[in-house]
Amino acid sequence: MKNLKKYIVALAALATIWSSCKRDDKINIIEGTPSPYIANLDLRRIYRGSDVTLTKEATREAIYLRGQVISDHSAGNLPQGLLFVQNAKNLGGSVDSLRGIAINIGAAAANYIPGDSIHVNIEGGVLKRVNGILQITGLTAAKIEKKASGVNLRVVQVSTSNLKSNPERFESCLALIYNCNFEPNIGIETVEGVKIFNEGSGDMQMNVSSNANFKNEFLPYSAIIKGLIIPSSSGVQQIYPRFKADFTPTSLTVDPNIPLGPNPVIITGFFADPTSTDANFEYIQLMATQDLDFRQKNFSLITTNNAGASTPTGFPVNGWVTGDLRTYKFNITRGTVAKGTFFYVGGNKVINGNGSTDISNANWVVSKQYANLDGDDGIGTKTSNLLANTGNAGGIAVFATTNVNLNTIPSDVVFYAGGGSLFGDGVGYAICDNDRYKRYNGAVFQPFYGQGTNTTSNKVGANPGVNSFSCLGGVYDATAKKWVGSLRVDKPVLTPKTLADIEGRADVTKVIN
Structure with a gap:
């Protein structure tokens, strides 16, 4: 009799849980409450080669992106108007879901610094590639709410081999590259421009703008480079040091x-x-x-x-x-x-x-x-x-x-x-x-x-x-x-x-x- 009572109680509890969930008969799944937040991992998957207007339907009811700012415009070496944000999705196990995205908000992008934690209302924005960079356009600074500052940032280590095998994984992320070997004209050639280097597994590119305040630094034989991985207009992934301290000569x-x-x-x-x-x-x-x-x-x-x-x-x-x-x-x-x-x-x-x-x-x-x-x-x-x-x-x-x-x-x-x-x-x-x-x-x-x-x-x-x-x-x-x-x-x-x-x-x- 005790066992029978236990089974009845268990069945009643299960029925209560089942009835509280809405069933979609067309696809035979139980629906939960959708999150209002979307991770960059999922956001990047939405883009399939053509512009996407970010509606609730496109994002499965999500209207916010939250993450950490990794861009710094103070030294003049990042594409103007772009705020770069990275975040990760909890997938469990050892899956690395850290991804970055660029958000075009014009001159206001310079008001944010690395380590700022922000929430962005992306509803109504357009996900598109502009000059090779996947970005959200059509937003203003009014869509962004700063939640914290001084957040520790994750940095991914990048090599030529893993960048070539999965460029989407590293685009718009904060990266670190060791053993960057250049072939410079020592004492004459500066870091300004697109410079080819080899880190042991193949050639990569570093981009330093003519607007960068450290453009006149001499190019050494070797260096450690931290910066943002940003594609050129032709799709070649390049690393952009954000400021002088991101480029460390090691020759x-x-x-x-x-x-x-x-x-x-x-x-x-x-x-x-x-x-x-x-x-x-x-x-x-x-x-x-x-x-x-x-x-x-x-x-x-x-x-x-x-x-x-x-x-x-x-x-x-x-x-x-x-x-x-x-x-x-x-x-x-x-x-x-x-x-x-x-x-x-x-x-x-x-x-x-x-x-x-x-x-x-x-x-x-x-x-x-x-x-x-x-x-x-x-x-x-x-x-x-x-x-x-x-x-x-x-x-x-x-x-x-x-x-x-x-x-x-x-x-x-x-x-x-x-x-x-x-x-x-x-x-x-x-x-x-x-x-x-x-x-x-x-x-x-x-x-x-x-x-x-x-x-x-x-x-x-x-x-x-x-x-x-x-x-x-x-x-x-x-x-x-x-x-x-x-x-x-x-x-x-x-x-x-x-x-x-x-x-x-x-x-x-x-x-x-």
């Missing part, structure tokens, strides 16, 4: 007359098997043993994958430049790196595969979609597995030149995992003198891995584990120009989540003296 001045030591760059770690797919998510961590400017002195990095399916099979006739699926080359021709600091070469700028933490704030000198593009100088066919994790030997070599052949001596080299067709018939992968390999055993010349005492037992570790960054450690004496102390060895960092996990450990590689 390192390197005396080109200082000669390179025997090991100007050393290998400090690598990620061979990140979560999700390996394609475009593997990378190599390196360190400079002296200040370097890669424009002055070009370098290259080459990986080798000796899995059974990697072609050409047999001994590597051309060593590190064998190409196809055996070796893959990255040329390093931009960027600077200070002595004793880390830098990176590889795919996407995330720490552990798709969906993991963005680490574009690290010093990436090359970020290349190697699964979609062949290696530099024709060395290497596009591959989804840059660093071997099949059990056969994988290797990494960095060279103080882009002109590499069978006998070119690397700046540094490491191998891991097992064997394979590595050395024979007088050909193989060239090594250098470092903590693990020697080009001479007494008077006996042994310049290749697998030759003489350079056996596969001198690898830095076994086949790397899944989701495990290989931290190599070791100490390099820059004055003595040699490794000191213990040999480098793979010390796995399981599932790293932040840059500090792979750069801030006590046992990372160090350069002394």
